[in-house]
Amino acid sequence: MTFSRPDNRSVDQLRNVKITPNISPYAEGSALIEFGGTKVICTASVEDRVPLFLRNKGVGWVTAEYAMLPRATNTRTQREAQRGPSGRTQEIQRLIGRSLRAVVDTKLLGERQIILDCDVIQADGGTRCASITGAYVALALACRKLLKQGTVKSSPLLSEVAAVSVGVMDGTTILDLAYAEDSEAEVDMNIVCTGAGKFIEIQGTAEREPFSRDQMDEMLALAEKGINELFQIQRNVLNI
Numbered sequence: 001m002t003f004s005r006p007d008n009r010s011v012d013q014l015r016n017v018k019i020t021p022n023i024s025p026y027a028e029g030s031a032l033i034e035f036g037g038t039k040v041i042c043t044a045s046v047e048d049r050v051p052l053f054l055r056n057k058g059v060g061w062v063t064a065e066y067a068m069l070p071r072a073t074n075t076r077t078q079r080e081a082q083r084g085p086s087g088r089t090q091e092i093q094r095l096i097g098r099s100l101r102a103v104v105d106t107k108l109l110g111e112r113q114i115i116l117d118c119d120v121i122q123a124d125g126g127t128r129c130a131s132i133t134g135a136y137v138a139l140a141l142a143c144r145k146l147l148k149q150g151t152v153k154s155s156p157l158l159s160e161v162a163a164v165s166v167g168v169m170d171g172t173t174i175l176d177l178a179y180a181e182d183s184e185a186e187v188d189m190n191i192v193c194t195g196a197g198k199f200i201e202i203q204g205t206a207e208r209e210p211f212s213r214d215q216m217d218e219m220l221a222l223a224e225k226g227i228n229e230l231f232q233i234q235r236n237v238l239n240i
Contacts, residue, residue, distance in 0.1 A: 003172040006181065007036075011174045014164070014226050019137055019237045028114075029142030031237070033134030036178055037124030042134035044142035045115045046151075060109025060156070062139070064096035066131060068120040092128045093118075095201060099132045099161050099192045100139055102200045108156035114142055125179035129163035129190055133230050136161045140238055160195030162230040166219040168211060173218040175226045187211045191223035195231055 003011065015036030024030035029044035050061045066089055070076045080089060096118060104114075116139060118131035139157070146152045165177045168187035182188060189204035204216070211219075234240075 003170055005174065007178065009176075011172055012222055012225060014176045014229055015178065017133075017230065017233055019134060019233060021137060021141060021237050027138070027142075028145050029138040029140065031134045031137040031141070033130050033137070035124075035126050035130040035133075035176070037122060038120070038126055038130050038178075039122040040127060040130045040134050041117075041119045041121060042131065042138040043117045044135070044138040045117070046112060046142055046146065047115065048112050050111050050113050055111070058107065058111060060104075060106045060111060061113040062097065062101045062104050062106070062109075062116070063113065064093045064100065064116040064118060064131075064135065066093040066096060066118045066120075066128075068123060068127070072120045072123040092131070095128060095192075095203075096131050096135055099163065099200050100135055103136075103157060103159045103161045103194055104139075105156045105158055108152055108154060110152065112151075114139060123179070125177050125182040126165045129165050129176075129192075132161060132163040132192060133234070137234055137237055140234075158194075160231050160234060161192065161200065162227045162234065163190060163192040163201075164223050164226040164230060165190050166223045166226070168215060168219070173215060173222055175222045187215070187219070189219050189223070191220065191227065193224070193227045197224070 018034040020032040023032045027043035028046045031042050033040050116135040120127045143155050166189050167177045167185040169185050186208045187206050192200040
């Protein structure tokens with residue numbers, strides 16, 4: 001029996017990915033990213049200060065915050081401003097921050113920080129991967145503005161960064177899981193890579209049956225294919 005996905009994509013096919021840059025007139029960099037039904041607004045804000053632990057050290061900082069709007073899903077969730085960030089939210093925003101810091105030379109930023117806000121307005125699986133991929137575009141636009149203003153002498157960006165999910169369903173390795181697949185997958189994995197092909201993060205979990213080394217290699221190869229396609233979309237948006 002041939003494996004069939006809910007949206008009839010092939011096993012190695014991304015959802016329709018669209019990145020719209022400069023969607024905020026106020027942020028130094030911004031983008032709306034759409035991974036199928038998942039939509040995230042990413043903004044980059046530059047501040048002329050750094051956290052206490054970096055003061056007077058001549059280096060900058062990149063950090064992130066992540067949130068989902070109450071009706072980003074099919075049922076309303078309470079605003080985290082009312083109850084504090086959940087463990088999931090904290091884990092995702094730390095992941096986004098780590099992913100973007102990995103491609104920034106903070107010495108070239110000087111004593112300033114860039115805050116990346118990723119707000120999910122509609123969720124259909126892969127929100128952390130969409131956030132990282134969209135936040136890179138917002139960050140690149142912010143760095144471009146700093147360079148144009150003469151605030152930095154050279155771009156602090158060292159490489160690109162993008163992320164995608166892979167998984168196993170009914171024994172078949174698939175790329176870019178929508179929620180209907182994510183919630184039923186035997187294995188769920190998120191991969192973050194640089195434009196140089198280096199890994200920043202591999203988050204993989206067997207929800208049911210453990211997975212083999214061969215399956216892991218298949219997922220990594222599929223993720224590499226998807227991430228390279230995401231890099232090309234980012235480059236097209238940034239006119240690189």
